[in-house]
Amino acid sequence: MGPTMHDVARVAGVSIKTVSNVINDYPHVRPGTRDRVIEAIEQLDYRPNLSARGLRSGRTGVIGLAVPSLRENYFAELADSVIRAAEARGLGVIVEQTGGQRDKELLAVSTSRPRFLDGLLFSPVSLGQEDAGALAIDGPLVLLGERIFDGPTDHVTMHNMSSAQAAVQHLLEIGRRRIALVGADLNGIDETSSASLRLKGYMRALEEAGIEMDPALVRTTEMSRWNRAGGAEAAHLLVRDGVEFDAVFALSDTLGLGVLRALGEENLRVPDDVAVIGFDNIDESNYSVPSMTTVDPGREEIAVLAVDRLIERISEKTADRRPPETVKPEFRIVKRESTGFPTIEGE
Amino acid sequence: MGPTMHDVARVAGVSIKTVSNVINDYPHVRPGTRDRVIEAIEQLDYRPNLSARGLRSGRTGVIGLAVPSLRENYFAELADSVIRAAEARGLGVIVEQTGGQRDKELLAVSTSRPRFLDGLLFSPVSLGQEDAGALAIDGPLVLLGERIFDGPTDHVTMHNMSSAQAAVQHLLEIGRRRIALVGADLNGIDETSSASLRLKGYMRALEEAGIEMDPALVRTTEMSRWNRAGGAEAAHLLVRDGVEFDAVFALSDTLGLGVLRALGEENLRVPDDVAVIGFDNIDESNYSVPSMTTVDPGREEIAVLAVDRLIERISEKTADRRPPETVKPEFRIVKRESTGFPTIEGE
């Protein structure tokens, strides 16, 4: 067991309170005293016991991040951003994987969370609007994604609809008219899924361009197959169904990467025969053959916004509680080879 | 502030000790008493305060995992495996990213770690053999990777040399003779890098086949460019230098994926003109065009072995301390399209 505050106090010839003051940057400490304490800390290699601090102060300095899986690139990159944002603010991050399973998601916001985490960033994929009530947990909670709106907590989401609209506009601008959509929701349009919101953006863009939507171009994909295999399958089916198309809007980058693979196998050239745009801007989409145009929803900023919201909630006094707030970062279209633009290194 | 053991004890009509006994599965509790306590726990939605437990018992139930970055697929997938292994054993995981920077790696095993984590899994890339001394920290530590051998801690690594040898043998078996290697160490062979160990395996396989190594086929890549861009660059240079080759052994999958991209741009067909094998078996290598043959170093088992070693060390009494131990899982070659085998779904 390492040295304690008492040890430091003894070596520095002060009381434990003074040591505490120095460690917590309490301003009214005489410089000389402060120096003696710091010296003692270094001499003993003293480090505060966070369990004790946590017990006393009610804060552990650790937040949770609950995501479906780190094997999904988007969430691995989101975790990277969250961990860096949290570290910059002196917080550690415990990563929990829900596997996108409803029971594990419910667990993440309930019992599984003993009094330990200062707060939780939670990105559900199975819970929906009807579960908003389950979010009324005791600790600070910030929601990520678009499964639940108007819940009792802060919410960081993205411009799903307008960015999807912009994506389709980009395809229209390069002259495409038969634009397939890959990854639509099986249940049609419910307000709360990324897929539905992005589909709405697609429809809006077509409508503005005066193009009638062809249902044969809209391909559904089970949520569990929102990956390369699912994208490949959808593209193969498009071809084998004999549907004519000159562009694909994939509702996620991994779907898009699968589409690229399948189009290659079908001997269709990208972007000459078919242009492709994805959604998420994961690192990988810059390195596919060809590199893939995509929507950058502002992942990095989502992480920063979320961590900052959470910190605010953690330090907020119960009395002057602000009402829950929903924020979204700006998005941008990253143009690459799959829509006829050269790849920009490092983009 | 939630209910405490005292509250539970009061509701159940027992003493706090009995509550503690029930929670910690102490065997000698009368069934009826146990039931009353469990009922009270549920009624109050009581959850133990881990800070208090940690303070008292010296255990927090949280371990650390320090990796370069979750944006590198291999480490994201490793983190996934570690988190699942740890969860199965009731431990949480705080993920730290070192960015592969020497100073942050040193920090990970020193001051940055206040008395909080029960133990640390550490995958260094900048620290080397000469830093073995820095690992003599107080808490349990298990090392991952191959930067440091014979250090003072347990070490989970992989069969770098023999698996690399097997990779090259696979290329030889399909009739390739001019096998390029992408990703060699700039500093030539030092014992402690994955690159060097895998290069040795390459040389051994060639030697056994009676093929003389052609230095023009061995391409070096800076550690910081062990990614798709670095792999692509190396492949482009191979072609532009006019080197003849019919296969590439990429020392990592991301290098290999870059190689695939570059070969496509150079109008070389894979595997007809050039066969490609990677190393790591990240999910992505199964979805490239073409899908990529690779070495599966046993990542999943590495995680389990590491977590189990760490748990043993955590619960070990200082007295009967076992000497440090080095373990490696089995590897296997996953054959895919890039060496002429059909992709197997889900492989």
Next chain:
DNA sequence: GTGAAAGCGCTAACAT
């Protein structure tokens, strides 16, 4: 500006 002391919620030694 600094010290003394209480107590956060829990575990475990000891008592019954």
Next chain:
DNA sequence: ATGTTAGCGCTTTCAC
């Protein structure tokens, strides 16, 4: 089989 109790190392209120 269960109860009593003393801390674990820290923060914080209250003195001085």
